[in-house]
Amino acid sequence: MPCLTYREALSARLDGEPLGMPARELDEHLSACPRCAAWAAAAEQVTRRARLAPAPPVPDLTASVLAALPRELPGARTAARARIAGTALRLVLLAVGVAQAALAGPVLVSGAGSMSAPVHLAHETAAWNLAVAAAFLAVAAAPRLASGALPFLGSFVALLLPVTLADLDAGHVHADRAAGHLLLLAGVLLVATTAWRGRRRGLPAAVADRSVTA
Ligand SMILES: [Zn+2]
Numbered sequence: 001m002p003c004l005t006y007r008e009a010l011s012a013r014l015d016g017e018p019l020g021m022p023a024r025e026l027d028e029h030l031s032a033c034p035r036c037a038a039w040a041a042a043a044e045q046v047t048r049r050a051r052l053a054p055a056p057p058v059p060d061l062t063a064s065v066l067a068a069l070p071r072e073l074p075g076a077r078t079a080a081r082a083r084i085a086g087t088a089l090r091l092v093l094l095a096v097g098v099a100q101a102a103l104a105g106p107v108l109v110s111g112a113g114s115m116s117a118p119v120h121l122a123h124e125t126a127a128w129n130l131a132v133a134a135a136f137l138a139v140a141a142a143p144r145l146a147s148g149a150l151p152f153l154g155s156f157v158a159l160l161l162p163v164t165l166a167d168l169d170a171g172h173v174h175a176d177r178a179a180g181h182l183l184l185l186a187g188v189l190l191v192a193t194t195a196w197r198g199r200r201r202g203l204p205a206a207v208a209d210r211s212v213t214a
Pocket of ligand 1: 002003006029033035036037
């Protein structure tokens, strides 16, 4: 076999490719043919140098990549806006809760402002109104409680609104007292919005359940 065939096989070996002949045959020729052995040594050197050669220099793109990045990560602005809206919601709910407590508190203590209602009925109503105020304040302090408070608050308002409208119509209630219920309505709407925002954030059901029982 001509030397060229062995050198092709050697070249293939250096490249990690199939030799095209038994490896033993190639080794036997290398030990028998000094010219091919010298060629093999030189080829090995060249291959080694080529593999160890430093990588061609590449321009440092760090600055231009950093400059091309958006100033804010996508969604960061939306998230910040959502946080501000959430805080504003809680502050308004806090104000509504305080106002609701301010309306109900004095009645609970003195029975004043009860209009024509019997004293105990006025006390009982004031206790309910104060409890609603406490629920508003609790949700303002811990928004995760919103969905748990909603069944009670929602049904209270859903029942109170139609009877108040009917009582207004029939003259059973003064307009100013009926107007006080608007505060209740506002608070419940705020709690409902808070609960909706919490759901939208995709809280796992387990966390939502825990917040209800907490
Ligand atoms: Zn040879």
